[in-house]
Amino acid sequence: MNKIQVALLGLGTVGKGVYHHLHTHQRIIERELGVSIEIAVIVVKHPEKHHDFAGEAILTSNFQVVLDNPKIAIVFEAIIGKEPAFTYLTKSIQAGKHVITANKEMFAYHGNELVKLANANHVRVGYEATTAGGIPIIQTLKQLFQVNQIRKITGILNGTSNYILTEMRENRLSLDEALQQAQYLGYAEEDPTNDIEGYDAFYKLMILCQLLYDRQPEWTSVKRRGISAITLEDILAQYSQGKRIKHLASVEIIDNQIEASVEPVALASNHPLFAIEGVDNAIVLEGDIVGKVTLSGPGAGSFPTASAMIEDLAIIIRSLKGSNEASRLIESASN
């Protein structure tokens, strides 16, 4: 069995999920993809905090260990924030390694740059996990709607906001009460700004926008409103009319201009996103041939995000099959 060595950057919720499932699904990966995966190096900020975890992988805070190992063919990145993630991925790509990231903030800023760099270096960037968790929206748009022109996308892209809005309506909670509950359950960070002020959904929307239209609008020109100003009274007023307030991110092309927005909207019961509740995410895409297709599912969490990253791995390995690239990486790994 040929072997591919990989590195894992970050060992938080997502990193642990990737580590776990690369082990539990080792045999399936071997059967489906014809290679075995070895996690050679794990890079974390504080190795001493993880001494009970690493198995056979080298656990280090020194990213250079990854760069110095030419046998490492693929780098999984599951760090929070733009840096050092962007620098690590840039250097990985320059060293001829494929990269797979779950880092939406970094990718909203630097995704286009990384993709171009990867093309120039004949490697691939997997970023399914940056947007809508386990829902395969990135690859659906890239691979499954190549001829359809996607005129518009509307999504619930932030599971925390959707959870809070659902709880407020169902249990008559104030925003603060619902937020505390979300924090207690691990759905929201201690500092919830990114989620409830709409930044998280905005980053994901910009990633979709770049993929669909090969450009992004000026960020400052995009209306970005979170749910922080929504009151229980607002929700009940809409509810009495059969409507639900949902936090929507949408982008469409109008007169060759990109129109994008992130904001709470009251939806009637016939809207495809009306029924998306709790921490789920969903995306409605409108293709000019197919019409409206909706994808929904778990928008975050260790397992769904790990799923997206490992399916990216499968796509990368499949794409290498038979290419010169493949033999270089796989053979060098099996030496």
Next chain:
Amino acid sequence: MNKIQVALLGLGTVGKGVYHHLHTHQRIIERELGVSIEIAVIVVKHPEKHHDFAGEAILTSNFQVVLDNPKIAIVFEAIIGKEPAFTYLTKSIQAGKHVITANKEMFAYHGNELVKLANANHVRVGYEATTAGGIPIIQTLKQLFQVNQIRKITGILNGTSNYILTEMRENRLSLDEALQQAQYLGYAEEDPTNDIEGYDAFYKLMILCQLLYDRQPEWTSVKRRGISAITLEDILAQYSQGKRIKHLASVEIIDNQIEASVEPVALASNHPLFAIEGVDNAIVLEGDIVGKVTLSGPGAGSFPTASAMIEDLAIIIRSLKGSNEASRLIESASN
């Protein structure tokens, strides 16, 4: 610009949709796929009925014209019923042509055989359009969930039944009244047996089953119930408890046995298929890493089905890029 010649078998609702969109999307196909598509031959039972349609294509009832033309690289099949579709596709594959079909009954019976024959002949079979119309469920399962083990699939796979059930509930109609309305709107055939007795959903379920588990259960062992025995009273009784009756097709592996069924089921409002209304289709797939992901959208009709077939074309052309196969087909076509 390189050119690929294709043939179209059948010029009913779906065939016309494919013909139309191959023309309207010619430039997009050229830009995205780097080839132009020429519909060289259209095979219909009664050419004299279509004399106002054909453009530059040869319109014929003689399928041999397709076989005799080595420049035809891809055959779109949009005929109803098992024969002559199966024979045509078998011969096309044996002649080294890729095939793309929308024919669910034929594919439920003969899909596995065609796929094996295609593998032996180094060509591809696209069958996205056989199942759930414009929803890309086949390619999602094939390409986007390679590592996830799909433990279970539950779907609303027959739009006609779903439309009838929705209309009965919303407008207090009898089954007969709702069926007549569906026929009037073109959602149901004059002979509605396939739809309302569950055969159509059953065929699609068997296609999904073959794809997922590489085998099918004994057809006679599968519970197949349509909606024909559902009364308005049944629907209202469930409605009074907040439930909706939906026609579900489901398959899962239990103790290494395939358990499949097609039947009406009363769903509570928290079920992901509760909100699927009218002629839409939807599928919930349960992956062992990702959890539940739902795809929904238009389950039938000229445009969504044409969309599925043309996206299959795109996937086939992309897969050929750089292969020997590609140069043989594309060059021969541009001679």
